[in-house]
Amino acid sequence: MGWLLASPYLIYSAIFFLIPLFWALFLAFTNWNLISPEYETVGMQNFLDAFFSPSVRAAFWVTYKFMLMFVPIVIAGSLFLALIIHHLPRWKGLFAVGYFLPYLASGVASSIVVKGVISYNSPLNQFLRNALGWDVDWLGSPILAPLVIALMMAWKFVGYYALLFLAGLESIPKEVYEAAEIDGAVGWKRVWHVTIPMLYPSFYTVTILAVGLMFGIFTEPYVLTGGGPEYATHTWQLEIYNQAFEKLNAGYGTAVAIINSIVTFASIFVFRKVLEKWGGKHGWE
Template sequence: MRRNNKLGWLFTSPYLIFTLIFFLLPLLWSFWLALTDWDMISPTINFVGVQNFMTAVKSPAVQSAFLVTYKFLLVFVPLALVLSMVIALLVNSLPKFKGLFMVAFFLPYLSSGVVTSLIVKGLLSYNGPFNIFLRNTFGLDIDWLGDPKVAIFIVSLMIAWKMSGYYGLILISGLSNINHEIYEAAAIDGASRWTIFWKITFPMMYPAFFTVTVLAVGVSFGIFTEVYQLTGGGPNFSTNTWQMEIYNQAFVGLKSGYASSIALLSSVVTFASIGVIRKLLEKWGEKNGWS
């Protein structure tokens, strides 16, 4: 028995060491930095207590980043869920080559966020092919990334496109677990496709839908690369997320202690938000027979 325990610890040791070095130690260092005013240059570190947290809570920039992050959540999560659901239903309805099409939809997830952002930025630029086509054909001149509302939608749509194949793969696993006899019984009773989807398919996909929703919410609180490349947090800070504000304070303003306090506050808000959404999803699941 002791030998088996030693083998278990031996096999799990790489993961435990990785977690210790790249998660626990940085987390503890972040807690310490949040209590100081270190600028990453000075050899001395001054202890300031909870002053950074108090300043962050009262900061208009931090409050704005808080609201912007939730705006992304409200736009990105529905887009990602709808796109992934459409992909899952389309691929699942194919008679052949389901795996091939699913791999094709999954490929954007493997692409670099930096490269994707640069391509989108080039396409939507003033002299980009899309704007040239709109000007020459319809006389339209749209500043896609210069309008606050449009910029949030563009960034959210791009991330949803990137993630929908991965989420669709999870939803397909949920679809494959539904007993087809239920569909046959519903068809005999004269149920329409719309009724079958909302009354049978969607409720029975609850475990997969729950997983995808929680993952999408987590992504919406970690948006950085796409915003950094496309808008830099603009226009007028309309896309300045938590992550952008942390980056600006740490590496532009050289306020590592203050940035650490913002990061810790954002992590608390993230976990709390995911917890609330999980509870809502669990209640919805209980109403549909999932416990």
């Protein structure tokens, strides 16, 4: 009976995860181009090519660069937002939903809006040029382009992650704060020594989600920069898409996708261990 009840999920997993996974594992060792009826097995060649490819190497480092920018910004932003909403006397739900809305916006639509806002002749740039003499090349600079994308993604996800922090804040018992107050922890001390450690489960979830997200960035760089300038915004997903669908190297693209999943898994594992160590210090198991 148990198997029968579990069967919908098992069948779903088999069709949409297991079969594609085994198929991908097989494809990664071939030179199939997605449309030809013929292909050959090439052993480890795709993995070796990927290992020495400058664009794959760029995707590897760019992901961590995005992580360095996005994760602190989105955690600080969403925590700050959650704290404000938490202390609101009323309409908490309304504000929480309001800040969540950007999460629902299409990545393509918001990228096009951002492109307009930072275009050469936008009011923002005209002001910077006329008032301050700054002629900023937002998407042409290898430093600014990833920052623009990281900020844009932070804007999109801050409301969503704030909800997770808000749930954590709401679940902290009042007694903990009262005890801390008696011990003299007020203001920032209270936030630092009580609220943040008590929010460990939310921090854990948000950090893992945010880190995982960095390995799946596609739409924003695809629309805004195409991966440039000089690979400064070239992500794993762009590399996989370009190889599999633009250059018709499906076998190679699959190998890159497998490497991407291994790197993602390893990175999340490291973050988990670090977070668990931090949580352990504060009594979280």
